[in-house]
Amino acid sequence: MNLAPESPTGVAAGARDLRICFLGDSFVQGTGDPECLGWAGRLCARAARAGSGVTYYNLGVRRDTSADIRRRWHDEVLRRLPPEVDGRIVLSFGTNDTTAQTGRARVGLEESLAHARAILKEAAPWRPLVVGPPYLREPDQSLRLRTLSGGLGHLCRALGVPFIEVFEALGRSPQWCSDVAAHDGMHPRAEGYEVLAQLVADAPAWQAWIG
Amino acid sequence: MNLAPESPTGVAAGARDLRICFLGDSFVQGTGDPECLGWAGRLCARAARAGSGVTYYNLGVRRDTSADIRRRWHDEVLRRLPPEVDGRIVLSFGTNDTTAQTGRARVGLEESLAHARAILKEAAPWRPLVVGPPYLREPDQSLRLRTLSGGLGHLCRALGVPFIEVFEALGRSPQWCSDVAAHDGMHPRAEGYEVLAQLVADAPAWQAWIG
Numbered sequence: 001m002n003l004a005p006e007s008p009t010g011v012a013a014g015a016r017d018l019r020i021c022f023l024g025d026s027f028v029q030g031t032g033d034p035e036c037l038g039w040a041g042r043l044c045a046r047a048a049r050a051g052s053g054v055t056y057y058n059l060g061v062r063r064d065t066s067a068d069i070r071r072r073w074h075d076e077v078l079r080r081l082p083p084e085v086d087g088r089i090v091l092s093f094g095t096n097d098t099t100a101q102t103g104r105a106r107v108g109l110e111e112s113l114a115h116a117r118a119i120l121k122e123a124a125p126w127r128p129l130v131v132g133p134p135y136l137r138e139p140d141q142s143l144r145l146r147t148l149s150g151g152l153g154h155l156c157r158a159l160g161v162p163f164i165e166v167f168e169a170l171g172r173s174p175q176w177c178s179d180v181a182a183h184d185g186m187h188p189r190a191e192g193y194e195v196l197a198q199l200v201a202d203a204p205a206w207q208a209w210i211g
Numbered sequence: 212m213n214l215a216p217e218s219p220t221g222v223a224a225g226a227r228d229l230r231i232c233f234l235g236d237s238f239v240q241g242t243g244d245p246e247c248l249g250w251a252g253r254l255c256a257r258a259a260r261a262g263s264g265v266t267y268y269n270l271g272v273r274r275d276t277s278a279d280i281r282r283r284w285h286d287e288v289l290r291r292l293p294p295e296v297d298g299r300i301v302l303s304f305g306t307n308d309t310t311a312q313t314g315r316a317r318v319g320l321e322e323s324l325a326h327a328r329a330i331l332k333e334a335a336p337w338r339p340l341v342v343g344p345p346y347l348r349e350p351d352q353s354l355r356l357r358t359l360s361g362g363l364g365h366l367c368r369a370l371g372v373p374f375i376e377v378f379e380a381l382g383r384s385p386q387w388c389s390d391v392a393a394h395d396g397m398h399p400r401a402e403g404y405e406v407l408a409q410l411v412a413d414a415p416a417w418q419a420w421i422g
Contacts (some may be wrong), residue, residue, distance in 0.1 A: 029266065029267075029268070031266060033259075034256065034259040034260055035267075036252045036256040036267045037248070037252070041248070044247045045245065045246050045247040047323075047341050048245040048246075049245055054247075055242060055273065056240075056241070057240070057272075058268075058269055061268075061291055062291075064290075068290075072290055079272055079275075079283055080272055080273075080277075146230075153246065196318065200297045
C-alpha cells in the first residue's frame, strides 16, 4: 500500500543509526551561533560526514540549570530514544547553576552534583557522556565553574561515565575568548562553537564513545 | 558578583530575540541531512544571517504522528517559550499520519485535522504557522498526503493561522525528487532540505510572520 519508508525503528536494516539527545543549556542549544548548529550540531555533522548514521536531537534550553534539566530530561528522552533504537545521551551544564542571583549561585555545588548523579544513574541505559561547562572570564563565576567542572569529573569517574573537560582549554583559546568578548560576554558565535566542537571531537573519550 | 550575562529573559535590552519551536516529525528533525540542519535549521540560519536574533528549538521527533505531537507539544514548548519571551511555533506533520500500518493510515484524516485544530487553538499565544507535509511519490500515500495538506490549508484559513503548502511544489522539484530517491525513498539529504527551506523562505506567509 505504501513504500513502508520507515521500519518500526525507522532504520534501514543493517545501517548504523545512532540517535543522540544533547541535554543542557543555552551552550548546548547553540545560542549566538548564526549557523544554528552550536557545538552539538557541529559534532553530529562531523560524525555524519565521517559516515556514521546520526540523528541529532538538541535538547538544550536557555537558562536551564541542572535542576531544570533533571525535571524534564526523562520525558523528553523517552519520546526520542525508545528502547528499540541505539540511543545515547550527552549532558552538559553549569553556567546557569553558577550564575549569581540575589547574591548566591542559582544552584549550589553540592546540589548541582546531586542532580548530575541522579540524571546519570537513571540515564545509564543510554550510555551518557558528560561535557564539562565552558570557560567564562568573570573571576567569581569562573572559580565556581572550575570547581563544578572538577566535581563533575570526579563524579563521572566514580560512575564510570566518560567526561570531557573543556574549561581550561577554552580559557587558553584566543578564538573562544575573543569570539565571546565580541558577542555577549558569555556565548560565542560560529568560531567559538567550532573550537568547542573540535575539542570534544579530538577527545579520546568522545572517539571511544562515538565508535 | 558576575557579569550578569543573561537578563531574566536571556536577552540583551533592545535586541530582537525571537525564539521558535519547530514541532513535528523526522522531516522537521532533518533526518537524512548530513549537515544536521534540515529545513528548519536552514530557515533559522537564513534569518540569523539576515540580522534577526533567532533561537532555534527543533522539536521534531522521528515517527511522530499528530497524535504524538499533541501529547507532548505543550510541556516541551512551555519549558522553552516562557511568557516573557517572544516565542513562536511552527508545526509540520503528515507523513507518519498517512503511513499505512496493518492496512490503514496510522492516523485518519479527520483525526489528524482534529489534533491540528486542538494544537493550533491552544498554541494561539505563540502565533503558530503551519508548513504542509512534504511530497512523497508512492501513489496511495501521496493521495492521502495531498488531501491532508488541503485539509490543513482549510483549517488554517478558518483559524486565521498562516499556512504554507509545499507538497505540489516539491513534487515538481527535480532536486527534491532525485535527492529523496537517491537516499531512502522518503527523506532527502542536504539538497532536498535546501529546496524545502527555500520554498518556505520565499512564501509571503513566512516573510510576514518572521517580519
